[in-house]
Amino acid sequence: MIRLFALFLILALPAKAEEIVLGLSRDEVAITATFEGSEILIFGAIKRDAPADADGDLGVIVTVAGPDRPVTVRKKDRRLGIWVNTDAVEVDVAPTFYAVATNRPLEEILTFTEDLNTRVSMQRAIRSVGATVDDAQSFTDALIRIRSDQGLYQTIPTGVLVQEESLFRTLIPLPANLTEGDYKAEIYLTRGREIVDFYVTTIPVKKVGLERWLYNLAHDNPFLYGLMSLSIAIAAGWGASAAFSVFRR
Amino acid sequence: MQIYLPIAEVSVNIFLLLGLGGIVGVLSGMFGVGGGFLMTPLLFFIGIPPAVAVATEANQIVASSFSGVLAHLKRKTVDLRMGTVLLIGGLVGSGFGIILFNYLKSLGQVELLVQLCYVVFLGMIGSLMFIESLKAIRNASKPGGAVPKRRKHNWVHNLPFKMKFRVSGLYISVIPPLLVGVLVGILAAIMGVGGGFIMVPAMIYLLGMPTKVVVGTSLFQIIFVTAFTTMLHATTNFTVDVVLAVLLLVGGVIGAQIGTRIGVKMKAEQLRIWLAIMVLAVCGKLAFDLLVMPAELYSLGAGGH
Numbered sequence: 001m002i003r004l005f006a007l008f009l010i011l012a013l014p015a016k017a018e019e020i021v022l023g024l025s026r027d028e029v030a031i032t033a034t035f036e037g038s039e040i041l042i043f044g045a046i047k048r049d050a051p052a053d054a055d056g057d058l059g060v061i062v063t064v065a066g067p068d069r070p071v072t073v074r075k076k077d078r079r080l081g082i083w084v085n086t087d088a089v090e091v092d093v094a095p096t097f098y099a100v101a102t103n104r105p106l107e108e109i110l111t112f113t114e115d116l117n118t119r120v121s122m123q124r125a126i127r128s129v130g131a132t133v134d135d136a137q138s139f140t141d142a143l144i145r146i147r148s149d150q151g152l153y154q155t156i157p158t159g160v161l162v163q164e165e166s167l168f169r170t171l172i173p174l175p176a177n178l179t180e181g182d183y184k185a186e187i188y189l190t191r192g193r194e195i196v197d198f199y200v201t202t203i204p205v206k207k208v209g210l211e212r213w214l215y216n217l218a219h220d221n222p223f224l225y226g227l228m229s230l231s232i233a234i235a236a237g238w239g240a241s242a243a244f245s246v247f248r249r
Numbered sequence: 250m251q252i253y254l255p256i257a258e259v260s261v262n263i264f265l266l267l268g269l270g271g272i273v274g275v276l277s278g279m280f281g282v283g284g285g286f287l288m289t290p291l292l293f294f295i296g297i298p299p300a301v302a303v304a305t306e307a308n309q310i311v312a313s314s315f316s317g318v319l320a321h322l323k324r325k326t327v328d329l330r331m332g333t334v335l336l337i338g339g340l341v342g343s344g345f346g347i348i349l350f351n352y353l354k355s356l357g358q359v360e361l362l363v364q365l366c367y368v369v370f371l372g373m374i375g376s377l378m379f380i381e382s383l384k385a386i387r388n389a390s391k392p393g394g395a396v397p398k399r400r401k402h403n404w405v406h407n408l409p410f411k412m413k414f415r416v417s418g419l420y421i422s423v424i425p426p427l428l429v430g431v432l433v434g435i436l437a438a439i440m441g442v443g444g445g446f447i448m449v450p451a452m453i454y455l456l457g458m459p460t461k462v463v464v465g466t467s468l469f470q471i472i473f474v475t476a477f478t479t480m481l482h483a484t485t486n487f488t489v490d491v492v493l494a495v496l497l498l499v500g501g502v503i504g505a506q507i508g509t510r511i512g513v514k515m516k517a518e519q520l521r522i523w524l525a526i527m528v529l530a531v532c533g534k535l536a537f538d539l540l541v542m543p544a545e546l547y548s549l550g551a552g553g554h
Contacts, residue, residue, distance in 0.1 A: 033492075035253040036260055072550040082539040084361050085548070142547035176253065176260030177296075211255040218256055218487050226483030229308045229491045230476055233498055237315030240502030245323075 019047040020187055020199040029174065029183075029205040037151075037176040040064070040203065042185060043169035059102065059109025059190035060160045060168045061120055064203070066097030066152075067181030073139040089139035093127050096179035097152050100125075101159030101170045111193040118195065120188065122155050151175035180206055256490035257301040263496060265295065270309070270497035274504020277313045278320070279512040280449065280464065280524045285310050285442035285475075286367070286531060288497070297493065304482035304489045305497070310443045310475040312498035313505040314468045320509040321465030328416035328462050332469040334423055335448070338430020339474045345431070346438025347481070353439075364535055366440050371532035374450050379525035381454075385518040417458045417466075425456055434474065443471040446528060453521075460517040 025041030042062050071094045077086040102109060106121055119125050126140055147153040152175060160170040182202045189197040207215055218225045253260045269291055273284035285306050292302035321327045353362055408422035429451045437444035445467050452463045483489040512520060 031253055033253055034251065036251045074548050074550060076543060076546045076548070078542070082361075083541075083543055139547065142545075143549065146545065146547065146549055176251065177258060179258060207255060211253060214255045214491060218483070218489070218491075222484040222487055223480075225491070226480045226489065229483060229489050229494060230311060230479055232491065232495060233308055233312035233479075234315055236495070236498045236502050237312040237317075237505075238319065240316045240506055241319035244320075244506040 017049065018189060018191070018196050020189055020197050021045045021047050022187060022199050022201065024185070024201070024203065026203075028203060029178070031178065031180070031205065031207045031211055033210055035176060035211075037178075038174045040172050040174060041169065042172065042187070043167075044187065044199075046166045046168070046189065048166070057104075057109065057192065058162065058165055059104065059188075059193070060162055061106070061110065061186075061188040061190065062099075062101045062160055062170050062172070063120055063125075063184075063186045063188075064097065064099045064172050065095040065125065065184045065186075066179055066205070067183075068093060068095050069179070070094065071143060073143050075139065075142075087139075089136055091126065091140060091143055093125075094143060095125065096181070097174070097183065098122065098125055098147075099154040099156065099172045101154075101156040101172060103158065103160040103162045103168070105157045106155075109190050109193060110188075110195075114190075114193065114195055118188065118198075120186075122153060126153075150177065152177070174205075178205055252492065252496070254297075254301075254490050254493045256488065257297050257305075257493055259296055259298075261295060261297070266493065266496040267500040269295075270500025271504040272500075273497075274313050274501035274506075275508040275511070276504075276527065277310075277445075277501070278317050278505035278508020278510075279515070280445075280508075280520065280527075284313065284445075284501075286371070286440070286446055287527075289442065290531070290535075297490075298488075300486060300488045301490050301493070304479065304486060305493045307443075307475045307478040307482060308489055308491075308494040309497040309501055311472055311479060312494075313501040314443070314471045314475065316502040316505045317468045317509055318465060318472060320506060321468065324465075324513075325416070326461050327465035327469050328414055328458070329466075329469065330412070331414045331417055331419075331426060331456075331458070331462075332466045334412075334426045335430040335433075335466070335470045336473050338427040338432075339434040339437070339444070339470055340477065342431035342434020342436075343438040343474060343477065344434075346435040349435065350439050363440055364539060366436065368532055368536045368539065370436065370440075370447060371528050371535070374447065375525050375528035375532055377454070378450055378521055379529065382518050382522040382525060386522065389518065414458075417456075417462050419456070419458065421456065429455060430470070437474060438478075443475050445471055446524075449524070460520065464512065 022042070022044040029038055029040065071091045072088055073091055074085040074088045076083045079086070100106065100120060100122060106115075110120065115121050115124055122144055126144060144153055151173070154173070156170070160168055162168045182204050185201050185203055187199045188195050206212070250263045251260045252263050269288065273288045276287065277284040288309070289302055289306050292306065293299055318327060408424050410423045411420060412423050413420050429448065433444040433448045433451070436447055448467050448470065449463055452458045452467065453460060458466070479489060
């Protein structure tokens with residue numbers, strides 16, 4: 001009876017023809033004192049019940065998104081001969097890091113509607129809601145441009161390598177100016193520009209060792225931290241003075 | 250060699266920070282300025298978030314000023330009594346300054362105000378000092394005309410509450426130094442600097458203090474004002490980066506010692522003319538940034554209302 005019920009359950013679920021099996025080069029990214037940026041290798045295989053049928057091209061999209069923090073984008077304009085900030089737009093959804101890697105240009109492997117739903121592309125992932133300025137788009141574009149220059153936003157159109165229609169891998173470079181938090185990695189598998197499977201995992205990025213200790217002290221015990229900073233300053237000032245008077249003798 | 254700063258959350262080159270600290274330290278020791286008005290813009294330039302740069306810079310100035318003051322104390326070129334009077338004014342002023350700053354922040358455009366403050370004050374002080382020192386040098390080079398004139402009596406000397414400042418050789422009312430302290434405190438809080446570059450000229454031209462004493466006394470006052478600022482930033486904004494501060498101050502304290510020794514060997518007029526040129530250069534750069542169309546019209550700031 002139970003067996004029959006189980007069978008029924010399995011039949012009721014839509015059977016997935018293709019599924020993602022994922023591997024990561026590391027479970028977490030540790031920010032140490034000598035952190036100079038890093039990279040993360042995301043690789044996996046496509047599991048199939050039956051041999052691959054050729055109904056549309058295979059697409060693999062890998063996105064990595066850092067924690068969301070709202071950002072104010074300000075625009076300068078000339079007023080009375082000097083350049084001052086005039087308009088400002090609050091971008092509510094702005095990940096601190098965002099990378100999209102695909103095996104082919106995104107529009108070739110994902111339909112416009114699927115992009116609207118999943119918000120995979122850079123333009124969809126970063127957006128401002130309820131902006132009061134006319135050309136809010138130019139502000140989001142500016143945000144993407146500035147962060148791309150800092151290596152925080154990346155679009156890598158041929159970053160995913162697919163082998164034999166079943167193995168894929170991509171290398172996402174992480175810059176040194178990373179924000180701490182849980183980074184969400186999403187992998188989408190598409191056939192004929194429609195999503196057939198997706199997989200989500202998180203990669204924690206956190207400070208360790210001295211970095212962790214100082215950060216915690218500064219936030220949990222700010223008075224003590226301030227006094228410590230001052231003592232170091234006074235000691236260093238005195239030390240330099242004493243050292244120089246020794247040299248002069 | 251790169252190092253990751255825990256509070257600033259960016260990775261920067263160690264030697265770049267040590268070098269910056271050293272150069273600013275030399276200037277600080279030579280002229281008795283904290284160096285904040287140079288270092289803070291430099292830190293912005295290498296990508297340190299502005300809030301962290303301002304707060305950490307205050308901590309670093311404590312170190313370089315302390316180192317400088319010790320050197321001056323040995324040569325007895327610190328007027329402790331004058332320093333204390335200035336300090337009382339300074340703390341009152343910085344209290345006012347922080348209230349004013351927050352009020353302007355609520356109106357928006359506080360950045361512009363800070364920049365304009367820099368341009369106006371640096372421009373004024375720089376050109377005044379430059380003209381004055383040039384005159385002094387010209388007079389000194391004339392044969393027989395080297396005798397410096399005693400300061401004339403003016404309104405400053407007719408005020409009540411007179412006090413003897415033996416180290417400075419002055420017998421004046423405490424009101425002008427108190428007012429100078431308050432004014433410097435207000436400006437220091439708005440502009441995020443120690444205020445030495447305003448105080449040094451004010452002491453020379455307004456109070457008539459001898460240049461040799463001015464530098465040590467200014468440094469003495471700056472220690473306390475910047476220590477106060479550091480604590481305020483550390484406890485309210487959590488923006489003091491101790492790793493950044495240590496790197497800057499290692500370079501800074503050594504630089505300050507070297508600077509103090511260079512300062513002693515230089516003539517007072519020369520010292521002033523170089524300070525004037527430096528002040529004018531920073532002023533020019535800031536004015537240039539305001540007038541010329543920036544390469545990137547947009548800028549990012551922390552969100553949230």
